[in-house]
Amino acid sequence: MLKSQTAIIFVEGIPGSGKSTFAQRLAFHLQRCGCRARWHHENDLNNPANPAGTPHGWDASDLRGRLSSWKQFVAQAIQDREIVILESSLFQRQLNRFVKERKEDDLPDFMGALFKILRQAFPILIQFSQTSIRAHYEWLASIRSDAIPHFSSIVRSSA
Numbered sequence: 001m002l003k004s005q006t007a008i009i010f011v012e013g014i015p016g017s018g019k020s021t022f023a024q025r026l027a028f029h030l031q032r033c034g035c036r037a038r039w040h041h042e043n044d045l046n047n048p049a050n051p052a053g054t055p056h057g058w059d060a061s062d063l064r065g066r067l068s069s070w071k072q073f074v075a076q077a078i079q080d081r082e083i084v085i086l087e088s089s090l091f092q093r094q095l096n097r098f099v100k101e102r103k104e105d106d107l108p109d110f111m112g113a114l115f116k117i118l119r120q121a122f123p124i125l126i127q128f129s130q131t132s133i134r135a136h137y138e139w140l141a142s143i144r145s146d147a148i149p150h151f152s153s154i155v156r157s158s159a
Contacts, residue, residue, distance in 0.1 A: 007077040007121035010090040013128025022126070023087045035083055042088035063110050070114055074121045090125065 011023040020041060027039035040047040077084045098107045 005122040006083060006124055007074065007081075008118065008123040009083060009085045010123060010125045011085060011087045011128070012091050012125065013088075014130060014133065017128035017130060019087050019128055022128070023085045027085050030083055036081060037083040037085065039085040040087060040089070042092065047086065047089060063106060063113075067110070067113050067117065071117050074117055078121055 009023075009026070011019045011026075013019050023039050023041075027037045030037035095107070098104055098110070
C-alpha cells in the first residue's frame, strides 16, 4: 500500500521481466491521480543510482560519496513531495558495481547504511520474479538477440 509519505518506489527484477513497462505505467497512473511522480529508467543518465553522468560512472571504493549522493537524493525527493520510481537502482545497479570491482566485503556495510538513509523516504520495493529463469532467458535471447548479438551465445553457454 502506498503511504502518503512514500517518496521512492524501487522496481527490481531480471532483464525482460517487465520492470520498465510497469514503472512507466505506474508513474503515469500516479500522475493521473494527482501525485507528483517521475520515473527513471535503469539506463537514464539522470537516474540518481547512476552518478557521474554514466550508467556505470561510480566507483565502489567511494562509498562515502555514494552514500552522500543517496542522502541528498532522498532529502530532495522528500522536500519536493514527489514519488520517484527507480528501476533496477536498489539491487541491480548497486550490487553489480561491487561484484564488478571485487568489493563484495564492503557490500553489507554499504547496503546497511543505504537502507538507513532510504528508511526516511518510506520506500516501497516491487520485485519481479520468474518461475523459470532459464526459460525466461531463452525467451529473452530469442527476442533480443538481434539487438544484443552476443546475448543468445551467453544464454547457450550458461545452459
